[in-house]
Amino acid sequence: MRYSKLFGKTVREPQKDMSQVSHKLLYQAGFIRESTAGRYYLLPLGQRVFDKIVKIVEEEMDKAGGQKMSAPILHPLELWEETNRDKSGGYELMTVKDRRGASFALGGTAEEMFVDVVRRFRLTYKELPFNVYQMGYKFRDELRARGGLMRVREFIMKDAYSFHTTDEDFKKEYENMRETYSKIFTRIGLKFDIVPADNGYFGGDYCHEFDVESEVGESKYFVSEDGNYIAHEDIAKFKLTDVNPNEELKDMEIVEQPEWVRTMEDNIKNYNLPAERFLKNVVYKNRVDGKLYIVVIRGDLQVNKNKLEHALDLVGLLDDATDEDILSMGSKPVWVHSWGFENVNIVFVADESLKTVKNMIGGQKEASTDTINVNYGRDFTHDIEADVAMAQSGFLAPDGKSKLVLKKGIEVGNIFQLGQHYSKKMRDAVFVDNDGKSKEFYMGCYGIGLGRTMATVVEVSHDDKGIIWPEAIAPYKVYLVGLNLELDEVRERAEQVYKELTEQGIEVLYDDRLGVNPGEKFADADLVGVPYRLVVSKKTGDMVELKKRAEDETEMMNKSSLIGKLTIPQDGKYHQ
Numbered sequence: 115m116r117y118s119k120l121f122g123k124t125v126r127e128p129q130k131d132m133s134q135v136s137h138k139l140l141y142q143a144g145f146i147r148e149s150t151a152g153r154y155y156l157l158p159l160g161q162r163v164f165d166k167i168v169k170i171v172e173e174e175m176d177k178a179g180g181q182k183m184s185a186p187i188l189h190p191l192e193l194w195e196e197t198n199r200d201k202s203g204g205y206e207l208m209t210v211k212d213r214r215g216a217s218f219a220l221g222g223t224a225e226e227m228f229v230d231v232v233r234r235f236r237l238t239y240k241e242l243p244f245n246v247y248q249m250g251y252k253f254r255d256e257l258r259a260r261g262g263l264m265r266v267r268e269f270i271m272k273d274a275y276s277f278h279t280t281d282e283d284f285k286k287e288y289e290n291m292r293e294t295y296s297k298i299f300t301r302i303g304l305k306f307d308i309v310p311a312d313n314g315y316f317g318g319d320y321c322h323e324f325d326v327e328s329e330v331g332e333s334k335y336f337v338s339e340d341g342n343y344i345a346h347e348d349i350a351k352f353k354l355t356d357v358n359p360n361e362e363l364k365d366m367e368i369v370e371q372p373e374w375v376r377t378m379e380d381n382i383k384n385y386n387l388p389a390e391r392f393l394k395n396v397v398y399k400n401r402v403d404g405k406l407y408i409v410v411i412r413g414d415l416q417v418n419k420n421k422l423e424h425a426l427d428l429v430g431l432l433d434d435a436t437d438e439d440i441l442s443m444g445s446k447p448v449w450v451h452s453w454g455f456e457n458v459n460i461v462f463v464a465d466e467s468l469k470t471v472k473n474m475i476g477g478q479k480e481a482s483t484d485t486i487n488v489n490y491g492r493d494f495t496h497d498i499e500a501d502v503a504m505a506q507s508g509f510l511a512p513d514g515k516s517k518l519v520l521k522k523g524i525e526v527g528n529i530f531q532l533g534q535h536y537s538k539k540m541r542d543a544v545f546v547d548n549d550g551k552s553k554e555f556y557m558g559c560y561g562i563g564l565g566r567t568m569a570t571v572v573e574v575s576h577d578d579k580g581i582i583w584p585e586a587i588a589p590y591k592v593y594l595v596g597l598n599l600e601l602d603e604v605r606e607r608a609e610q611v612y613k614e615l616t617e618q619g620i621e622v623l624y625d626d627r628l629g630v631n632p633g634e635k636f637a638d639a640d641l642v643g644v645p646y647r648l649v650v651s652k653k654t655g656d657m658v659e660l661k662k663r664a665e666d667e668t669e670m671m672n673k674s675s676l677i678g679k680l681t682i683p684q685d686g687k688y689h690q
């Protein structure tokens with residue numbers, strides 16, 4: 115490709131509102147342009163990278179037994195009504211009508227569509243299992259589209275759906291997909307963590323995010339220092355340690371308290387004791403039946419709503435209580451009690467941490483009084499005891515052997531157990547088993563964000579001059595800088611190098627521009643981030659100068675050794 119003809123040129127400065135490195139660099143280097151917020155054009159350079167990512171994903175999915183197909187972009191809304199996701203999909207779901215008044219969802223994911231096509235075949239157990247995937251457009255009316263390709267409103271996802279006769283069979287495919295994803299991201303050149311995450315209703319061990327560690331990542335997860343434990347913050351567990359095991363138990367007392375003491379910070383100041391010595395009460399409300407839940411927890415801990423919902427079997431149903439809710443139970447927002455409300459519509463939950471402190475403070479706080487020396491198990495107990503606390507950096511891993519460290523990562527893909535969730539909700543989503551009975555499918559789904567993966571590579575692989583593409587997905591292998599091209603002899607040599615390399619099947623972006631100074635050409639080569647930079651100039655004579663993008667040294671060589679060097683796969687390990 116001749117740079118002079120390339121559509122989508124480099125730009126020296128990013129735009130003002132661009133805060134993420136990947137957004138800036140993909141814009142400046144001429145890979146993407148925004149249409150409207152969260153919707154992007156992939157320019158020719160961007161498309162080449164994208165296509166290479168797609169190719170790697172397809173090759174590995176096919177090797178793993180996946181079968182590529184395509185589903186329509188408009189999903190009949192009735193399908194989403196069958197699973198009730200037309201309502202629960204929230205604001206992210208977009209819908210359109212056609213001229214006949216038929217309603218469609220612009221799908222943000224495609225479980226219903228794949229169940230719908232599969233159920234039409236009335237399969238028997240002999241035809242299962244299988245895994246079908248697509249490179250499909252997804253529409254999500256995200257509240258916060260973030261800069262560049264990281265969180266967009268319209269994108270292509272590799273989404274795969276597997277169908278099985280049993281849960282055990284699904285689990286085999288899950289492992290197969292876990293390995294396949296590892297191969298995909300390794301080939302792309304990303305280092306990643308496989309993070310057990312929350313699986314909504316399904317629970318258990320069958321949901322993993324593939325996260326690439328990065329400050330701009332929105333996924334938070336904990337890793338133990340010894341590397342033996344890893345979990346998404348939504349589900350992370352930790353080992354509690356006793357706060358004051360050697361203290362004698364004292365009698366519970368009600369004491370006077372200055373009225374300015376309201377918040378946890380006030381308490382800490384007033385008693386000159388750390389937050390872990392206090393009781394904290396946090397109130398939630400069931401969105402459906404209005405029931406209130408008071409969670410009593412150690413003062414230094416935060417409630418993990420996700421763990422709480424699982425403990426109560428109320429996944430997705432709890433909201434933070436409002437001041438109004440709290441007043442309605444005869445309490446005040448700053449003085450919720452840890453026990454004692456005689457109201458059938460209030461349920462108490464005790465976090466396990468209450469068992470680690472002696473002589474706690476609080477629990478029955480009022481405007482001018484407080485309670486001290488409160489001991490869980492002696493002064494109050496609750497029927498529901500559970501681990502509902504957020505893990506924190508520095509806490510011990512569940513095995514108690516090393517400390518937890520908080521990491522931030524970009525979720526580039528995930529694998530997910532669906533069980534019979536969709537097949538039970540959708541009619542006729544069954545196969546005929548070997549006993550002649552119709553049974554619902556067991557399913558799994560597996561997604562990769564292709565554009566997000568591209569942005570993630572830039573996020574973790576760049577320097578202050580520009581992008582550093584891993585060879586496997588670089589838009590071109592070589593950036594050929596032609597200098598002094600106004601001299602016939604030099605131009606002919608540069609043209610010859612371009613022609614010969616191209617004939618060898620090496621992808622070359624040839625900077626053939628006249629009247630652009632060397633500094634600018636070098637800056638563009640660095641910005642675009644192609645793995646090898648070649649220079650042909652008056653100075654190089656019959657030789658060419660070679661430099662790797664990620665290194666500083668240059669090397670002079672003749673054409674034949676150059677071709678030899680460029681045709682040896684550098685990432686040979688992953689070449690077939």
Ligand code: ATP
Nearest residue numbers: 256264265266269271525526527528561562563566
């Ligand atoms: P997130 O938590 O980031 O919103 P998600 O859990 O909604 O992601 P999935 O529905 O599981 O994501 O989609 C599978 C993959 O699609 C994700 O792992 C991610 O790589 C990609 N993806 C999801 N939403 C977006 C988006 N708005 N823009 C770009 N890629 C996305």
Ligand code: MG
Nearest residue numbers: 206254256265
């Ligand atoms: Mg999302």
